[in-house]
Amino acid sequence: MxxxxxxxxxxxxxxxxxxxxxxxxxxxxxLQLTTDFRTYFSAENPQLKAFEALEQDFNKQDTLVFLLNAKEHAEIFSADALLQIRNLTEKAWQLPYARRVDSLTNYQRMQAEGDDIYVEDLFGPDFSGTFDELFDFSDHHPVINKRLLGDGKRLTQVIINLTLPDNDPLATAELVSEARRLLNDLNLSLFDVQLLGTAVVNVxxxxxxxxxxxxxxxxxxxxxxxxxxxxxxxxxxxxxxxxxxxxxxxxxxxxxxxxxxxxxxxxxxxxxxxxxxxxxxxxxxxxxxxxxxxxxxxxxxxxxxxxxxxxxxxxxxxxxxxxxxxxxxxxxxxxxxxxxxxxxxxxxxxxxxxxxxxxxxxxxxxxxxxxxxxxxxxxxxxxxxxxxxxxxxxxxxxxxxxxxxxxxxxxxxxxxxxxxxxYYDDSFAVRQALETQEQQLYGVNFIQYSIAAADSDSVYNSDYMQQLKRLAEWLEQQPGVGYVDSVHHQLLEISQKLNQDQPQFYRIPDDSDAIAQSMLLYEMSLPFGMGLEERINIDKTATRLTVNLYKHTSRELVAFDDTVRAWAALNTPALSLTPGTGLDMVxxxxxxxxxxxxxxxxxxxxxxxxxxxxxxxxxxxxxxxxxxxxxxxxxxxxxxxxxxxxxxxxxxxxxxxxxxxxxxxxxxxxxxxxxxxxxxxxxxxxxxxxxxxxxxxxxxxxxxxxxxxxxxxxxxxxxxxxxxxxxxxxxxxxxxxxxxxxxxxxxxxxxxxxxxxxTQLSSQPQSQPGSNPAFTDFKN
The missing domain is CATH 1.20.1640.10 (Multidrug efflux transporter AcrB transmembrane domain)
Known part of the structure; x- marks a missing residue:
């Protein structure tokens, strides 16, 4: 032996x-280390399957975010600050795996001339307006004010949507390293910058x-x-x-x-x-x-x-x-x-x-x-x-x-x-950034829904859009909700712009054909990378709705999802909601x-x-x-x-x-x-x-x-x-x-x-030297 x-x-x-x-x-x-949060879940996990199905319909949900907090002497709505934001936005497109970049300066401001729609960056190279007008527009715009600006207009963010490769465990670390190098190279002297997003959390x-x-x-x-x-x-x-x-x-x-x-x-x-x-x-x-x-x-x-x-x-x-x-x-x-x-x-x-x-x-x-x-x-x-x-x-x-x-x-x-x-204590920069997002933006939890048209082949249907708006407005009134991202916001703005910017036309049109035509017109006017594929699937049969929430426990998130689907089943029959998904729900x-x-x-x-x-x-x-x-x-x-x-x-x-x-x-x-x-x-x-x-x-x-x-x-x-x-x-x-x-x-x-x-053991105590024959075999 x-x-x-x-x-x-x-x-x-x-x-x-x-x-x-x-x-x-x-x-x-x-050995190689994988840092993707999804590794915590098996391939058979039903919630993960639902999340991956949503990603197949609406692109991957991986993000990298620059949180820009204006320093004490700085104002976001000033020439120097907006120039720094615009420069960061332009450079962010060059980061590895970047698919889309959203920021205050490149928000696609909509204009209409007759039956034509055209869009332009909110603060592009040819900007000729006043900063007071820019502030007023942003302050009253639901998407800019709630998604891109923090409370008090002292915080803004640059959001990068990513398409990370599936079989490269080093890709995320490479991306974040490039993002940090970019911050070192750029002049962002008017801001305290924090990195966030799923890529940063994974790293x-x-x-x-x-x-x-x-x-x-x-x-x-x-x-x-x-x-x-x-x-x-x-x-x-x-x-x-x-x-x-x-x-x-x-x-x-x-x-x-x-x-x-x-x-x-x-x-x-x-x-x-x-x-x-x-x-x-x-x-x-x-x-x-x-x-x-x-x-x-x-x-x-x-x-x-x-x-x-x-x-x-x-x-x-x-x-x-x-x-x-x-x-x-x-x-x-x-x-x-x-x-x-x-x-x-x-x-x-x-x-x-x-x-x-x-x-x-x-x-x-x-x-x-x-x-x-x-x-x-x-x-x-x-x-x-x-x-x-x-x-x-x-x-x-x-x-x-x-x-x-x-x-x-x-x-x-x-x-x-x-x-x-x-998972992270306050010594982690990512935890500090999460607290910033929680306190000054719209919270750190989110739930996503794929919402199909129950009685129609297309989401460009008046009943569908009316009820989507009703659901989003109800969600915005719920306690703990920070922001609701829904495609109906764009439709409301299109409707108003095509009707001489009259406030009474800030509504969902009754004509489904008009909805389809105006949405098509809007999509054709958008620049490369800024389309609606993040919110509408390719065959126009479902939209993605994201509910951003302030901190919730697991049970509270599950209860919130149950409440949303129960309310939608009773009040929005034209909508067919999948169970809420996203990494928080998983x-x-x-x-x-x-x-x-x-x-x-x-x-x-x-x-x-x-x-x-x-x-x-x-x-x-x-x-x-x-x-x-x-x-x-x-x-x-x-x-x-x-x-x-x-x-x-x-x-x-x-x-x-x-x-x-x-x-x-x-x-x-x-x-x-x-x-x-x-x-x-x-x-x-x-x-x-x-x-x-x-x-x-x-x-x-x-x-x-x-x-x-x-x-x-x-x-x-x-x-x-x-x-x-x-x-x-x-x-x-x-x-x-x-x-x-x-x-x-x-x-x-x-x-x-x-x-x-x-009986096979000696009755003598084993403590006596040499009393056990098993020991004597090994003596020198």
Missing amino acids: FILFSLKKPWVTFVTLTLLLIAVASGAGK ALAEAIERDMAALIPGSYLLIFTALFLLTRSLAGSLLSLTLTLLTVAAVFGILGWSGATLTPVVGAVPSMIMIIVVADCLHILVSYQHALKEGLDKTAALAKAQALNIKPVMITSVTTALGLLCLNFSESPPYRDLGNLVAMAALLAGVLSLTWFIALLRILPQPKAAAVDHGLGNLLLSFYRRVIAPAKKTTFLIAVLVTIVLGFGLTKLQFNEQWYH FAKISDRNSISLFVGTLIALVLISVSMMWFLRSLRLGALSLIPNILPALLAYGAWGYLSGQVDLGLSIVACMSLGLVVDDSVHFLTKYRYAREQGKTPEQAVEFAFATVGVAMLITTVVLAAGFALLVLSPFSPTWGMGALMSLTVVLAFIADIILLPLLLLLFDREKVPLQ
Whole structure:
């Protein structure tokens, strides 16, 4: 068996495995990072399908936006300011993938001469009007005033519609880089400029990951190394654990690279999670090794004993951790499936490497001159058990039940809420730009509708346009609505212009033929790139209506969409609305869908882990009892989160399934030692004490290391990372409490039957040097 071979031939084991890991890790160079928000959704997601169908009819909805905030001494409606806006508008057409540019200066102002319509830029090179007249026109124009100008006329925006290639993950970053270079080259001295739009938001995803990788990952590794060294007093063991972590991370990402996959936005947390798993495995082996050295065994015998004692629990924890993480494949979000698969792969790899590579290196290194300091931690835990738990089993159990009920009640306060703009904290420029859009423009949420003509083949129908206007006006009156973009605005203006600009003709014509002719006349007068294809599909059977809203929760967005469609069904029968779509709506629906899918995944993980525990422990009773301390931590952590926040997003919804595989680690080691003692003829009380004495310190150190590692993620500026870190850290702490209080109580109360003695094991204590024949094979 290769695991045993690592002690006999440590150099061969070390060199062979290291070379293999390096070869596998080389595949990481093939990885590319995708930052498109759409990667959060599977191709089968019905809301994403609806959004993509809308894009096929009305062009892609990707944008890049320049927010221009006039400085204190500047006025937008002045010659210098408008010249700067016009210059930016002209240069923006030259950006990669630009399809259309809309701004205050190139808004297509409509004029009519008889039956002819012509349009011109609002502030073009031949502008000859006054700035007061320009201000007055813009102030009273619904599209300019609500879409292109902010409150107080101190803010305007240049909006670039994009056609980004589907299979080029670098295109968005290239575009944003060019936009930033353009800002550096242009004279925009009268404005404070912010970048926004879907392209900028997507690039910010990559920047968030880079921040996590650059700061949090090294920081967490340093923290874990320091904690390991202080708690174990083993420099070699701590360095080897850290080295094995780095090799495992590199190998896992290498496998991903060789497979041809791409990196998704949540991978920033993967190295920290892998570190935690690797350290947990190495720590149990290291503590057992130190314990054996203190008992008088030499280095080789001590390592053999540590390896023999930990083969089963390490492999159990590796398998159960992988099972829990693999059930993330039930998630509705592909990046979290990738996260589960990556860390599950790492868990299995770490289990094997900790029993081979790690032990081989300890075998090669000189024996420590002195055993590690105990710190009294083992005695402290054992004393806690003897003085608190054992004398008052039923009282302690009752208190545990009451605490569970109180924290469990917090589950009723949880609400699923996915607000993508909260992914970034205030240190991100994109978050600051989003707040500017929220406060000075029309909000950061939007819902889009494809509205077909229910009783006609064409949208150029009077009933259709009348009811489209009625729907838009009703929407504008709803609370929380910032702006409604609808093609009927252009028709109203055309009607007025063709009737000598008389105000009473600012209405929808009654004649459908007149509508079709005037709209055709208007389209023919528009310059290249400024047509109506963004709002009317190519066969003129549907229009796109966009509702911009101020910040809404996921539930509020879904409720708003339901209200809109219900109202339209009753009041605008000529309109056939699709369900509201857009990335906001896709995100709004995914949390509920994901929670249901992950609930199924968690149940399956529970069954698989339970069966694994029963098989490894050879006990139905112990396997069943282990479920309680393994399930409760996540439930209680969510309950506590309900009191603290109450908001659960996509990143937090995976914690239950993910933590199930991680928190089982300590209970496996505790139950393995407990089961061994029971097979030696010890009573439940004696077996619990044996488990505390042999594995208690490792459990405590593991908890400190895991909780600290996850807690450090709270410093991330990216909410999916810090939220998951906070909840996982809380779950790990609660799992330790459950394992040192609830698990012993359950064993003392419900495991009273005698266990058959293991006749193949020596009745002599294993702590005696050389007493176990399995160890003597490896002595020098």
